[in-house]
Amino acid sequence: MIRKKLFPSLVDGNFRYRGKEIQRVEGLSDAVFAFSVSLLVASLEVPQTFGELRNIAKGAIPFFATVAMIFLFWYQQYQFFRRYGLHDFTTVLLNLFYLAIILFYVYPLKFLFSLLIASWSGLDLFPSATEKGLAVLSQEDFPQLIILFSIGYFLIWLIIALMHYHVLKLSAQFNFNRFELEFTRKEARGALMNAGIGLLALVLAWVRLEWLAGICYLLIPLVLLLNQGLFKAHSRKLVRARV
Template identity: 30%
Template sequence: MPWTPETLSPLPRRNGFRMRGEAMTRLEVFSDAAFAFALTTLVVSVGSIPGDLPELIEALKRVPAFALSFAQIGLFWLAHRGWSRRYGLEDGWTTGLTLGMIFTILVYVFPLRLMFSTFLSWASGGWLPTDFIAESAWEVQALLGIYGIGFFVLAGVLASLFYRALRCSEQLLLDEEEVLITKSGIGAWLSQSVIGLVSALWALLLPAKLGVMAGFIYFLIPFAMILNGKYFSRRLRNLKNELEKAHEE
């Protein structure tokens, strides 16, 4: 819909942003259904129902890997949902990007689960089971590379969605605060996308001794988020101070 100051004024504002997409579109409904299907696939892939206590215990040992996989998919879903609520965009670019994200998440489910189960099995000294039996270091590197490519694409799609919203700032009538918040979203997801790509290339291109360490590159994400948050928080404070001074004058 074409936005005007009159149509924007009654919209709820959350964390400095007016919610232009409160009404769910068919694309968003389809996206939610696809994420739900991905989580269902994650559950179904666990295997058959335990038939005795040892099988139940063995199944429960797989819960941490499932929980991490669930959380990872949930974070991507929440990010896309938040983007949809803020901007309410549904043009050719955003539709294509959303469909690409859905396709990737459905493909990403199994590498995601294998990645976390392998990591937790290594971290627990084999006490937690893994669904991925690697016979060589190269197979672990390949898994890390596949996971990294999926993470790179998903985070890159979210960065692209925020960039598309920024390109449509005049159409959406974004104010200065909303523009900064949008740029913050681009920075947050672009940095994560780059980290995923670096991890994938590290795993696939370096020798085995170094390649199998590619997963630890993801520990850079919290530091990237902190730096991005501090930078844009400072810019937002400066903007609010400038607006207050201008209002007083």
């Protein structure tokens, strides 16, 4: 009853949530995600002057943007375990790779957000580099930054896709109804589409078309709408089939 009140999204008449208890692998995952946020907090030194405090305040936007992305990845994983309650060896192994990539992804993600916000707003979010006269990012380094970000983005969504395809292989074990099966296919397809965007951006940055690689990520909303549209179309077919 408490779980239903706290997480109303878990109550779905069409999808039976099978993960009703928090298992050890999820406890470990929560600890890793909390540690990821702690790494961001630990990078913020206690200010000794108001000028240092002002510099920290300037970095609030990229900080919260990075935390929001980490929460998105946590929520994806949380939903997976709530929906399927799967804890076999393959799932645990994929989840460990997922967590390792998240830990590695934290600082590149914050650096990219800081760079983008600094370029858009004109704020100096790299005061230490400015003080030392260092270039934050050279023209030659920009493709490598896109490649680094794209590798992480590709791997994260690829693992999410593999976890859902693994569930589909075990669909008989789960005794899915037609809606649950179609919903799981939608989640796998959406994750694979996102992974494809990361892979495309990676290839474009590799061949020195980094400006086009950046534009690739603008396809994310379109991919989400396309995937949702396909799911609704298939769902309507299921409804008509029942009638």
